[in-house]
Amino acid sequence: MTTLAQLQAMTTIVADTGNLDAIERLKPIDATTNPSLITQVLSLPEFEPILKDSLNKHPHDIDKVIDDLTVFIGTEILKRIDGKVSTEVDARLSFDTKATVKKALEFIKAYEEQGICKDRVLIKIASTWQGIQAGRQLEKQGIHCNLTLLFGLHQAYACADAGITLISPFVGRILDWQKRHENRETIPVTEDKGVLSVKAIYQYFKQHDYRTQIMGASFRNTDEILALAGCDLLTISPDLIDKLAKMDVAVTRQLSPNDGSDLPKQILTKDAFDEQLQNDAMSTELLTNGIDGFIKAREALADRLRSLAH
Structure with missing residues (x-):
C-alpha cells in the first residue's frame, strides 16, 4: 500500500483546493475552499x-456576486465528492456574531x-470569540460549522464547549511562526x-468525550x-497528496482516542478567552494575520469582478 492509502485507512483525507480537476482526480471524501482558491478557479476561461x-x-452588488460564485463552486465540488464542502463566511464579519449567523443562513438557503x-x-468561520458564538447558534439549528484559523488551546476549548462540528488547527502557520521567532531554518x-x-x-477532546x-x-x-x-481529518493540498501517493513509507498511527490527557475541562467565559488570547502572542498574531489575509483574498476577487463588469 502507498503511504497515502495507509493514511486513508486511519484518517479522513480532505482536499484543500477549489480546483475541480484536482478534486475529480484525487476523489477525496470532503473538500474545503477559501477566497484565494475560488479566485484561482474562476480565473479559468471556462468559467x-x-x-x-x-x-x-x-x-x-459585488458581495452578492461573490456569494453566488462561492455557492456555485461549492455545488460543483459536491457533484464530485461524497462528503461535505466547507464554505467560508466573509472574513470581514469575523467579529460580528449576528452578521455571521445571517450570512451562514443565506448560504444554506442558496445551497x-x-x-x-x-x-x-460546513460553514467556515474564523475562531474569534464572536465567530465561535455564531457557530454555537448555528449548530443549535442543525447547521454544521468548521471553525478555522485556530492556533491556541483556548480557541479549541471554546469550540468544544460550543458544540462545533469541526475545527481546523493551522499546523504549518504555527511552524512558520516558530521558525521566525526561534530563528531556526x-x-x-x-x-x-x-x-x-x-x-x-x-x-x-477525546479525554472529555467532545x-x-x-x-x-x-x-x-x-x-x-x-x-x-x-x-x-487532515486537509491537504493536491501537491502534498500526490507526494504521499508516490511514497511507500510505512505509516504508524500517532493519534489514538485512548492516548489520554491530563488537562482539566475548560469552560471559558469571554473575559477568560480574551485574557488567554492576549497572553498568547502566536495566536494573537496568526489569527489577526489570517483574517486580514482572507479579507485581502476576497478584495482581490472583488477587484477582478469589478474589472470584468467594466
Missing part, C-alpha cells in the same frame, strides 16, 4: 460565462435552492509546535502530515 451571468444579475441539503455543507517534527498543538487538542472533530490544516511537508496519522 467566464458564469462570472458574466452573475455580474449581470447583480451589477451593483438548498440548488438541491443540496445542509448536512453536506529547520525544526524536527518532534519539536514542531503546530503538530504538538494538534496532538494536545486531540487528546483533550464530539467536535479535529481537522489538521495548512501543512508544509509530509512529515507534519504523517506525525498526525490517526487525527480525525
Whole structure:
C-alpha cells in the first residue's frame, strides 16, 4: 500500500483546493475552499460565462456576486465528492456574531435552492470569540460549522464547549511562526509546535468525550502530515497528496482516542478567552494575520469582478 492509502485507512483525507480537476482526480471524501482558491478557479476561461451571468444579475452588488460564485463552486465540488464542502463566511464579519449567523443562513438557503441539503455543507468561520458564538447558534439549528484559523488551546476549548462540528488547527502557520521567532531554518517534527498543538487538542477532546472533530490544516511537508496519522481529518493540498501517493513509507498511527490527557475541562467565559488570547502572542498574531489575509483574498476577487463588469 502507498503511504497515502495507509493514511486513508486511519484518517479522513480532505482536499484543500477549489480546483475541480484536482478534486475529480484525487476523489477525496470532503473538500474545503477559501477566497484565494475560488479566485484561482474562476480565473479559468471556462468559467467566464458564469462570472458574466452573475455580474449581470447583480451589477451593483459585488458581495452578492461573490456569494453566488462561492455557492456555485461549492455545488460543483459536491457533484464530485461524497462528503461535505466547507464554505467560508466573509472574513470581514469575523467579529460580528449576528452578521455571521445571517450570512451562514443565506448560504444554506442558496445551497438548498440548488438541491443540496445542509448536512453536506460546513460553514467556515474564523475562531474569534464572536465567530465561535455564531457557530454555537448555528449548530443549535442543525447547521454544521468548521471553525478555522485556530492556533491556541483556548480557541479549541471554546469550540468544544460550543458544540462545533469541526475545527481546523493551522499546523504549518504555527511552524512558520516558530521558525521566525526561534530563528531556526529547520525544526524536527518532534519539536514542531503546530503538530504538538494538534496532538494536545486531540487528546483533550477525546479525554472529555467532545464530539467536535479535529481537522489538521495548512501543512508544509509530509512529515507534519504523517506525525498526525490517526487525527480525525487532515486537509491537504493536491501537491502534498500526490507526494504521499508516490511514497511507500510505512505509516504508524500517532493519534489514538485512548492516548489520554491530563488537562482539566475548560469552560471559558469571554473575559477568560480574551485574557488567554492576549497572553498568547502566536495566536494573537496568526489569527489577526489570517483574517486580514482572507479579507485581502476576497478584495482581490472583488477587484477582478469589478474589472470584468467594466
